[in-house]
Amino acid sequence: MRALLVVVLLLAGLAVLADRVAVGVAEDRIASELADRGGLVGTPEVDIAGFPFLTQAVGGRYQDVRLSLDTGQLAESPGTRADVTLRGVHLPLSDAVSGSVTEVPVDRIDGTATLSYDLLAGEIGSDATLAPEGDGLRVTRTVELLGYTLPVSAAGTVTLDGGDLVIDVEQATGAGVEIPRFLVRQVSDLLDLRYEVPELPFGLQLTGVVPGQDGVDLRVEATDTVLTAQ
Numbered sequence: 001m002r003a004l005l006v007v008v009l010l011l012a013g014l015a016v017l018a019d020r021v022a023v024g025v026a027e028d029r030i031a032s033e034l035a036d037r038g039g040l041v042g043t044p045e046v047d048i049a050g051f052p053f054l055t056q057a058v059g060g061r062y063q064d065v066r067l068s069l070d071t072g073q074l075a076e077s078p079g080t081r082a083d084v085t086l087r088g089v090h091l092p093l094s095d096a097v098s099g100s101v102t103e104v105p106v107d108r109i110d111g112t113a114t115l116s117y118d119l120l121a122g123e124i125g126s127d128a129t130l131a132p133e134g135d136g137l138r139v140t141r142t143v144e145l146l147g148y149t150l151p152v153s154a155a156g157t158v159t160l161d162g163g164d165l166v167i168d169v170e171q172a173t174g175a176g177v178e179i180p181r182f183l184v185r186q187v188s189d190l191l192d193l194r195y196e197v198p199e200l201p202f203g204l205q206l207t208g209v210v211p212g213q214d215g216v217d218l219r220v221e222a223t224d225t226v227l228t229a230q
Contacts, residue, residue, distance in 0.1 A: 044069050060092035067111075069201070079116025079215065080198070084109055104227040109202055109220075115165065115195075116215040124167075124193050132211040139169050139191040150174050154191050158216055160209050165216060167193040202227060 049064035065086040088107025117130040121139075124130075128141035133155060140153040154169035172188040197206060200220060208219035 060090060062089040062091065063087065065089045079119035080113070082111060082113040082200070082220070084111030084113075084202070084204070084220065086202075102228070106202070106225045106227060107223070109204060109222045109225060111204075111220055113197075113200060113204075113218045113220050114212060114215045115197070115218065120165075120167070120193060120195060120216060123195055124191065128191075130167075132213065135211070137167060137211055137216075139167065141191060143187055143190050145174075145187065152187055152191065154188060156191065158209055158211060160206055160218075161194070163197050163206065165193075165195045165197055165209060165218070167191075167195075 045068040047066040069082040086106050090105040121128040121130045125141040131138045137156045152172045154172040156167050156169035169191040203222045203225050204220040
């Protein structure tokens with residue numbers, strides 16, 4: 001009986017090992033296919049979730065494929081990254097291994113793209129800074145005012161307007177110096193920003209925005225997407 005139990009455990013261990021090895025092979029192949037079809041520069045980090053993997057491979061449908069994309073893969077400005085999950089990836093493993101894939105249908109894609117505060121602050125001014133504050137942002141920079149160099153600051157909101165990220169500040173205040181009323185709006189305008197979000201891979205669309213710890217987080221998603229070679 002004990003010998004039988006040892007054999008069963010050994011076979012189970014070998015099955016798990018085979019499953020994990022197969023996952024590694026599939027992740028490499030799928031990463032290559034997605035890089036080609038997403039117009040990525042380089043190969044993304046791919047994690048195929050779910051166990052056992054082999055049943056997914058046999059069925060040619062992967063329930064949960066997670067991608068981590070950095071500036072290099074996105075070919076965008078420094079400070080841009082994305083973490084997305086492809087749900088329901090239809091890709092027979094035999095086709096991926098043989099290189100005969102023509103298209104990759106995906107039921108749904110969702111995730112987050114992040115634009116760093118340094119990146120966005122640089123668009124406002126060379127010495128500008130951005131930081132999360134409650135549900136909004138705090139914007140600071142130095143402006144030229146009536147012959148004086150004045151550090152100014154304001155609380156702002158971040159929203160989406162189509163494909164643009166918009167930072168709109170409220171009344172700006174000076175550091176220890178009162179800003180003349182007739183110049184408040186003009187100074188506040190110097191802290192505003194309209195930033196065109198770069199095109200995202202896989203047909204992803206912007207659905208929401210919120211200040212995050214390291215940058216502005218953009219919610220992205222796409223449904224019933226068919227990825228084809230670029």
